[in-house]
Amino acid sequence: xxxxxxxxxxxxxxxxxxxxxxxxxxxxxxxxxxxxxxxxxxxxxxxxxxxxxxxxxxxxxxxxxxxxxxxxxxxxxxxxxxxxxxxxxxxxxxxxxxxxxxxxxxxxxxxxxxxxxxxxxxxxxxxxxxxxxxxxxxxxxxxxxxxxxxxxxxxxxxxxxxxxxxxxxxxxxxxxxxxxxxxxxxxxxxxxxxxxxxxxxxxxxxxxxxxxxxxxxxxxxxxxxxxxxxxxxxxxxxxxxxxxxxxxxxxxxxxxxxxxxxxxxxxxxxxxxxxxxxxxx
Amino acid sequence: xxxxxxxxxxxxxxxxxxxxxxxxxxxxxxxxxxxxxxxxxxxxxxxxxxxxxxxxxxxxxxxxxxxxxxxxxxxxxxxxxxxxxxxxxxxxxxxxxxxxxxxxxxxxxxxxxxxxxxxxxxxxxxxxxxxxxxxxxxxx
Amino acid sequence: xxxxxxxxxxxxxxxxxxxxxxxxxxxxxxxxxxxxxxxxxxxxxxxxxxxxxxxxxxxxxxxxxxxxxxxxxxxxxxxxxxxxxxxxxxxxxxxxxxxxxxxxxxxxxxxxxxxxxxxxxxxxxxxxxxxxxxxxxxxxxxxxxxxxxxxxxxxxxxxxxxxxxxxxxxxxxxxxxxxxxxxxxxxxxxxxxxxxxxxxxxxxxxxxxxxxxxxxxxxxxxxxxxxxxxxxxxxxxxxxxxxxxxxxxxxxxxxxxxxxxxxxxxxxxxxxxxxxxxxxxxxxxxxxxxxxxxxxxxxxxxxxxxxxxxxxxxxxxxxxxxxxxxxxxxxxxxxxxxxxxxxxxxxxxxxxxxxxx
Numbered sequence: 001x002x003x004x005x006x007x008x009x010x011x012x013x014x015x016x017x018x019x020x021x022x023x024x025x026x027x028x029x030x031x032x033x034x035x036x037x038x039x040x041x042x043x044x045x046x047x048x049x050x051x052x053x054x055x056x057x058x059x060x061x062x063x064x065x066x067x068x069x070x071x072x073x074x075x076x077x078x079x080x081x082x083x084x085x086x087x088x089x090x091x092x093x094x095x096x097x098x099x100x101x102x103x104x105x106x107x108x109x110x111x112x113x114x115x116x117x118x119x120x121x122x123x124x125x126x127x128x129x130x131x132x133x134x135x136x137x138x139x140x141x142x143x144x145x146x147x148x149x150x151x152x153x154x155x156x157x158x159x160x161x162x163x164x165x166x167x168x169x170x171x172x173x174x175x176x177x178x179x180x181x182x183x184x185x186x187x188x189x190x191x192x193x194x195x196x197x198x199x200x201x202x203x204x205x206x207x208x209x210x211x212x213x214x215x216x217x218x219x220x221x222x223x224x225x226x227x228x229x230x231x232x233x234x235x236x237x238x239x240x241x242x243x244x245x246x247x248x249x250x251x252x253x254x255x256x257x258x259x260x261x262x263x264x265x266x267x268x269x270x271x272x273x274x275x276x277x278x279x280x281x
Numbered sequence: 282x283x284x285x286x287x288x289x290x291x292x293x294x295x296x297x298x299x300x301x302x303x304x305x306x307x308x309x310x311x312x313x314x315x316x317x318x319x320x321x322x323x324x325x326x327x328x329x330x331x332x333x334x335x336x337x338x339x340x341x342x343x344x345x346x347x348x349x350x351x352x353x354x355x356x357x358x359x360x361x362x363x364x365x366x367x368x369x370x371x372x373x374x375x376x377x378x379x380x381x382x383x384x385x386x387x388x389x390x391x392x393x394x395x396x397x398x399x400x401x402x403x404x405x406x407x408x409x410x411x412x413x414x415x416x417x418x419x420x421x
Numbered sequence: 422x423x424x425x426x427x428x429x430x431x432x433x434x435x436x437x438x439x440x441x442x443x444x445x446x447x448x449x450x451x452x453x454x455x456x457x458x459x460x461x462x463x464x465x466x467x468x469x470x471x472x473x474x475x476x477x478x479x480x481x482x483x484x485x486x487x488x489x490x491x492x493x494x495x496x497x498x499x500x501x502x503x504x505x506x507x508x509x510x511x512x513x514x515x516x517x518x519x520x521x522x523x524x525x526x527x528x529x530x531x532x533x534x535x536x537x538x539x540x541x542x543x544x545x546x547x548x549x550x551x552x553x554x555x556x557x558x559x560x561x562x563x564x565x566x567x568x569x570x571x572x573x574x575x576x577x578x579x580x581x582x583x584x585x586x587x588x589x590x591x592x593x594x595x596x597x598x599x600x601x602x603x604x605x606x607x608x609x610x611x612x613x614x615x616x617x618x619x620x621x622x623x624x625x626x627x628x629x630x631x632x633x634x635x636x637x638x639x640x641x642x643x644x645x646x647x648x649x650x651x652x653x654x655x656x657x658x659x660x661x662x663x664x665x666x667x668x669x670x671x672x673x674x675x676x677x678x679x680x681x682x683x684x685x686x687x688x689x690x691x692x693x694x695x696x697x698x699x700x701x702x703x704x705x706x707x708x709x710x711x712x713x714x715x716x717x718x719x720x721x722x723x724x725x726x727x728x729x730x731x732x733x734x735x736x737x738x739x740x741x742x743x744x745x746x747x748x749x750x751x752x753x754x755x756x757x758x759x760x761x762x763x764x765x766x767x768x769x770x771x772x773x774x775x776x777x778x
Contacts, residue, residue, distance in 0.1 A: 035456035042600050113724045130600045158366040159329035159357050161719045187328050189351040191730035255622045260631035264723045265578045268568045275733035277566035308508045309750045310732040317762040321772035331720040340772035359515025362714050379759040391508045394756045404513035
């Protein structure tokens with residue numbers, strides 16, 4: 001057998017063997033049910049990693065604003081991408097590297113724009129899941145971002161949105177969500193001061209366009225844990241689909257509720273500043 | 282007859298207490314009623330977003346050059362609930378739009394009336410309110 | 422004919438009015454239950470109406486129309502709705518009250534208490550605050566200086582018609598989803614949401630204040646009762662087209678709402694606002710809600726706020742004398758107006774092909 005083939009086989013075997021998040025305990029856990037018989041995902045869940053900084057494994061680095069010092073420097077991370085780096089097309093990788101150098105202008109998070117999917121799920125804010133038979137709502141504290149998962153219909157997106165159009169179904173105990181219909185940028189008419197060119201998946205410039213298609217798999221792995229996976233596909237950017245995986249942790253404090261973080265208010269002087277009175281324009 | 286109808290309408294406006302006044306923005310800060318425009322072009326892009334949907338058309342100027350115009354419309358939720366989607370207008374199809382130009386001269390139009398190649402209105406019927414209500418059986 | 426009054430068959434309307442809000446004993450309707458056993462309020466609902474927020478003064482002692490008067494008022498309102506500010510036509514976008522589910526209402530106003538159907542007077546303190554704000558707005562003039570002066574952009578932060586509910590001319594819609602311990606009411610404009618805890622927990626601490634308030638709900642038979650407090654001092658109340666001018670309130674403002682499903686496609690929503698530091702007495706509003714179809718698309722406001730940029734840019738251009746001053750907006754039949762201008766040759770036509778002779 002050729003060495004290259006042996007290596008490929010070993011590599012494939014390693015990919016298979018690498019544990020998915022929470023899998024060891026998760027496989028044997030049976031989630032309690034809602035009254036309508038579905039696994040109960042209700043509650044407050046939050047990621048505890050640095051995926052929102054950079055999905056890929058990365059070392060610590062300075063942040064984009066010197067004056068914020070250590071408070072906004074990039075902490076290290078082991079990465080949440082399964083099976084190697086994000087498979088960029090060569091020209092898309094060049095764009096990513098440029099975006100990474102220009103986050104203050106390009107990253108929609110700074111303007112308090114809606115984070116999209118899957119970014120909303122691993123931003124450092126709690127996500128509340130409220131589950132009914134027809135709809136599952138997933139709501140983030142950030143910018144009152146909200147996803148409506150259609151559980152009894154499976155239509156095409158009638159229009160494109162920042163948070164996408166999500167159709168969900170149960171596969172055994174796993175919630176599988178198929179999402180399309182994502183806007184890839186701000187509208188064409190928008191002034192340059194507010195415009196963003198692409199949608200970032202994290203603060204490191206990893207990005208997607210309106211070609212995005214996401215398939216998520218969410219499952220209870222214990223009383224206070226979810227296993228969260230998202231397969232990301234965008235033929236404009238990547239050579240193939242790729243998958244991220246992480247646990248989500250329940251916020252167990254009593255009387256937990258989402259706070260209201262309407263950050264639009266705090267960034268509007270920045271966004272509109274050029275045209276405001278007294279700006280010297 | 283005309284005068285009587287006018288009085289009825291004024292009474293209704295007063296009684297409505299301004300329920301008809303939409304103005305999330307003051308429309309006239311952006312567009313000007315002194316710039317009536319008719320654009321004839323082909324559809325380049327449809328953005329069905331809240332609060333305003335936008336349609337982009339490519340318009341051929343008299344000198345042969347092509348300009349892209351952005352046409353600001355209304356909110357998409359009412360359209361989507363009536364079966365219109367982002368795919369309803371086809372890229373490349375002819376569209377004539379009548380409306381009002383921007384105060385600052387940019388290539389943006391507040392779209393008032395839309396007409397497809399077959400002469401039909403793009404959005405819901407001209408007498409939209411009445412037609413929908415009739416269809417729902419609310420009115421005789 | 423621009424203003425067409427549509428005659429409504431009395432018989433058809435009576436069945437609609439039977440479900441409308443009126444002061445009489447409950448019909449005994451029992452809502453279906455959610456899987457957790459509570460009345461099911463779920464779905465997409467609108468509170469669009471032609472009924473004015475406050476009662477016209479000449480109707481002060483007339484809280485109800487007769488059925489025929491209600492029908493006539495509804496029909497006149499439909500006719501009048503074709504008169505609008507000259508921009509996109511609401512009817513073409515399925516955005517008129519009738520298209521989006523407005524129905525006749527026997528009530529002559531949405532405010533039902535005080536008895537004259539009008540918001541009670543402000544306290545002297547609140548009146549002073551309100552007048553100071555109105556004076557500051559007037560002194561600033563019509564040109565926006567910062568984004569805070571552009572109503573549309575302010576609404577991108579929080580659309581205050583969401584709670585307490587004030588009817589918007591379109592998009593006045595809610596999506597209600599229920600689980601065992603929570604009810605979520607998502608409001609269409611700006612995708613505002615109300616998160617209502619049903620598990621009996623206390624309100625959030627007094628210093629945790631929000632635009633949408635802190636909501637706690639419980640069931641009383643068929644009725645969901647919601648108490649909301651902790652509104653941030655940054656927000657105003659009322660101040661919408663068709664309501665009294667805006668006023669900010671005290672931290673003690675309490676909103677108590679009752680939601681009762683009265684038919685398959687109707688919910689009766691009443692609410693009372695109490696703030697003795699602001700209004701001399703509490704006031705109560707009744708808003709029938711009617712079922713509409715989904716979906717409810719997201720309202721990404723600040724992401725798409727081209728008009729906000731234009732308003733500010735044009736204000737600066739106007740100040741520098743580079744743009745002609747604002748003219749008052751004209752009202753009328755928007756399509757007829759633009760068609761007229763084209764006929765007269767007053768409209769510039771771009772992109773016309775040469776016509777074959």
